[in-house]
Structure formats: structure tokens, C-alpha cells
Amino acid sequence: MLPPDARSRLRPGFAELFSALPVAVVVVDPDHRVAHANALAEQLLNLSERLMIGQPLDAIIPSPDDPRNRDGHGLAVYDTEMSTARGVKIRVDFAETQIADYPGWRAITLHAAATSRRLGHSADRAAGARAAVGAAAMLAHEIKNPLSGIRGAAQLLGAGELTTLIVTEVDRIAALIDRMQDFSDTRPLPLASENIYPLLGHARRLALAGFARGISIEERFDPSLPPAQINRDALLQIVINLLKNAREAVRNEREPRIVLTTAYRHGITVSAGPGKPRLPLPIEICIFDNGPGAPADIADHLFDPFVSGRREGQGLGLALVDKLTRDMGGIVQYAREGTPEMTVLRLLLPRAAS
Numbered sequence: 001m002l003p004p005d006a007r008s009r010l011r012p013g014f015a016e017l018f019s020a021l022p023v024a025v026v027v028v029d030p031d032h033r034v035a036h037a038n039a040l041a042e043q044l045l046n047l048s049e050r051l052m053i054g055q056p057l058d059a060i061i062p063s064p065d066d067p068r069n070r071d072g073h074g075l076a077v078y079d080t081e082m083s084t085a086r087g088v089k090i091r092v093d094f095a096e097t098q099i100a101d102y103p104g105w106r107a108i109t110l111h112a113a114a115t116s117r118r119l120g121h122s123a124d125r126a127a128g129a130r131a132a133v134g135a136a137a138m139l140a141h142e143i144k145n146p147l148s149g150i151r152g153a154a155q156l157l158g159a160g161e162l163t164t165l166i167v168t169e170v171d172r173i174a175a176l177i178d179r180m181q182d183f184s185d186t187r188p189l190p191l192a193s194e195n196i197y198p199l200l201g202h203a204r205r206l207a208l209a210g211f212a213r214g215i216s217i218e219e220r221f222d223p224s225l226p227p228a229q230i231n232r233d234a235l236l237q238i239v240i241n242l243l244k245n246a247r248e249a250v251r252n253e254r255e256p257r258i259v260l261t262t263a264y265r266h267g268i269t270v271s272a273g274p275g276k277p278r279l280p281l282p283i284e285i286c287i288f289d290n291g292p293g294a295p296a297d298i299a300d301h302l303f304d305p306f307v308s309g310r311r312e313g314q315g316l317g318l319a320l321v322d323k324l325t326r327d328m329g330g331i332v333q334y335a336r337e338g339t340p341e342m343t344v345l346r347l348l349l350p351r352a353a354s
Contacts, residue, residue, distance in 0.1 A: 030104025
């Protein structure tokens with residue numbers, strides 16, 4: 001046995017590092033056969049690496065798409081159900097990356113979807129949005145009309161501290177009802193091919209002139225991004241809401257940071273519903289902030305109506321972002337990423353037809 005000082009000078013090799021990775025990884029050779037599988041992959045697929053090596057990938061776990069159709073690009077498929085070689089159904093986020101300088105070699109990662117907070121398109125969230133639509137329509141009808149009567153009666157009382165208080169509070173409640181009414185509009189959004197950069201620039205300028213005054217909003221843009229299939233007004237409202245959310249998140253930070261990024265993500269697809277083909281969503285817009293992130297107990301429900309991490313929050317801003325994004329055929333995701341860790345709210349949107 002090696003003495004402690006000798007052990008401390010040793011460096012782990014590939015096998016030790018690969019086995020210790022905190023995500024299930026399968027390495028596939030140019031002949032589409034398994035070359036390596038780490039410990040978490042063995043656990044998830046219920047097969048040992050020894051039994052997987054040399055086997056066709058499709059015999060172990062079927063790829064969501066034929067790798068020969070992807071022109072050297074990777075693939076990411078969120079929240080997809082697969083059957084393992086043992087016949088066990090698993091729901092995972094599937095990501096495949098080409099290994100640089102080794103043509104045909106690929107690394108596949110599998111994240112158990114049940115533990116992922118990144119997914120933004122679920123039946124539960126859609127059901128929550130439908131419930132909010134009903135609540136908004138009912139409250140708007142039952143509350144807004146009496147509010148206008150209360151406001152008018154208060155104004156007839158004349159000027160005074162209590163009258164001003166009544167009018168102010170009535171206006172605040174009416175504004176809240178107006179925001180809830182946004183949920184009750186179920187008409188399809190008119191979509192068109194748009195260059196997103198003028199919209200992002202306009203949203204950034206509005207933020208810097210108002211609620212984000214005095215804070216730098218960094219830009220990291222992919223200059224080659226193609227047009228997206230969006231609604232201009234909806235995307236502008238979404239980005240402004242997310243920038244406001246980021247501004248609130250960094251309010252207590254000594255060195256607040258907000259970063260606005262874009263990217264093109266090859267191969268990212270999402271389920272459009274049972275029995276429907278998966279939809280590509282390659283246009284990515286991210287808003288990063290160095291705030292503390294959402295409390296752990298609500299992180300999985302951030303986009304549900306009336307859920308907020310702030311004491312004074314109404315829980316409608318992110319719910320409306322989710323609704324408008326889904327109305328455009330996209331998804332919105334929440335995550336904590338990077339070193340040092342930052343909060344990211346990620347929009348994935350469809351590309352406009354060429």
C-alpha cells in the first residue's frame with residue numbers, strides 16, 4: 001500500500017474521472033457501438049459497462065434521431081421517454097455531442113427528467129395556466145366594475161388623506177386585475193419572421209432608462225442568428241419582464257450583474273404533445289443574473305400563477321412569460337449555472353421558415 005504522501009502526488013486517470021462524473025455518460029464510436037459507459041450510466045440503464053461495450057447503441061438505448069441525419073451537429077432532446085435494453089421505460093433529457101478531432105465519436109449524456117428544473121413545457125404548467133385563465137376572467141368580471149364605483153365615490157368625497165389612500169389602493173387593485181386579464185386572452189398570437197436584435201436592443205434601452213438605471217446589462221450575442229418565428233409585442237413584453245425579474249434578483253448584490261445572451265442551438269427539440277412530432281427550438285435567448293436564485297421550495301413551480309420568491313411579489317410576471325412563450329410555440333426554463341453560479345432564464349423559440 002502506498003504511503004499517504006505518495007498517494008497525494010498521484011493524479012486520477014481517465015477511468016477514475018469518467019466514473020466520477022455526476023451525470024450518466026455513454027461514449028459511442030463511429031460504428032454506432034458503445035465504447036465506454038460510466039457508473040451513473042450503468043445505474044440508470046441497469047447494465048454494466050462490460051455488457052454494453054461493443055453493443056450497437058440502439059440495442060442499449062435508442063437515439064431519438066438517426067445520427068447520420070445531423071450533418072456533424074449534436075442533438076438535445078428534453079423530457080423524452082425511452083426504453084432500455086431491459087425493457088424499462090425511463091424519462092430523460094438526452095444530449096449528444098460530437099467529440100472534437102475524433103470524427104464519428106460521440107458522447108451522450110442522460111439526465112433523469114424528474115430531477116431536472118430546466119424543463120419549461122409540461123402538462124402541469126399548462127393546466128395551471130388554464131386555471132389562471134378562468135380565475136382572471138371571473139375576477140375581472142366580478143371585481144373591476146365595483147372598483148370603478150368605489151373610486152368614483154371616493155373622489156366625490158373631496159380631497160383628503162383618506163380619500164387619496166382609497167383611490168391609490170383601488171388603482172393598485174385595478175392594475176393587478178389588468179395583469180390577470182392578460183391570461184384570459186386565448187386568441188392565437190399572430191406570428192411572423194422577425195430579427196430579434198432590434199427588440200432585444202429596445203428592451204435593454206427601456207430597462208437602462210428605467211427600472212435598471214445604474215446597472216450594466218452586458219450583451220453576448222451570436223451575430224449569425226437567423227430570424228425567429230415570433231410575435232413582436234409578446235417577445236418584447238417577455239424580455240422586459242425577465243429583465244425586471246433579474247433587476248429585483250440583484251437588488252441586494254454589492255456588484256450586480258445582468259447578462260443578455262443569444263445563441264443558436266442545433267438539435268434542440270421539445271414534445272408538442274402526445275402523438276405529435278417533436279418541434280425544433282434552436283433560437284435561444286438567455287437572461288443571466290448573479291442574484292441568489294429562487295428558494296428551493298418553489299424552484300420547480302416558478303412559472304405557476306401566484307408563485308413568487310419575493311414577499312411583495314404577485315406571482316404573475318413569470319407565469320405570463322410562460323404563457324406568451326408557449327403561445328409562440330416556445331418554452332422558458334429556469335436554471336442555476338456556471339462558476340460562480342448565476343441564475344438563468346432561458347427562452348427557446350422556433351426559427352422562421354426559410
